[in-house]
Amino acid sequence: MKIGQRYTEVRKKIFTAIEKMDKPVSAQEIYDYIKQNYEEVDLASIYRNLELMNKSDAVNVILFGEGKKRYELKNMKGHHHHLFCEGCGDIKDIEMKEENLIKNVKNKEGFVIKKHNLEFFGLCPNCQ
Ligand SMILES: [Zn+2]
Ligand SMILES: [Zn+2]
Structure with missing residues (x-):
């Protein structure tokens, strides 16, 4: 081969x-x-x-x-974010509506956001 x-x-x-x-x-x-x-x-x-x-x-x-x-x-799912459990290491996908946040940054800072990552850290229901 x-x-x-x-x-x-x-x-x-x-x-x-x-x-x-x-x-x-x-x-x-x-x-x-x-x-x-x-x-x-x-x-x-x-x-x-x-x-x-x-x-x-x-x-x-x-x-x-x-x-x-x-x-x-990349192509499997749409744009989304993650919940990361610091207890058991479980990772969950989560969708959010962040369009307004991005619009605000443009309006207030004049900055055009092209991409972003957003990961949340905490405890899942099992680990609380
Ligand atoms: Zn957990
Ligand atoms: Zn994901």
Whole structure:
């Protein structure tokens, strides 16, 4: 198998892994998933592929201050935000209406917001 083909194969599996786990996942979790469901893979090639997928805008990188990146497929869901439980580490998607906030920034600051990330930290119902 040629190197290029090999990369494509790995990338397909990464897509499937993120899709199946259905939450923002770390490279390590993707690695574990592929190893369990497909075959032995190289963690370094997972990182490499994720970096390329990020550059080509296929994935979103989300940071929860854990010292690692988490990835989400860009086209799977609309724009949304996250609730991160500091108790159990559970992550939930949440949709918000932030159009007015963005409009206010434009009106008050004259600043045009092109993108934003908004993550919320706290405790889920089970951890309260
Ligand atoms: Zn929790
Ligand atoms: Zn999400």
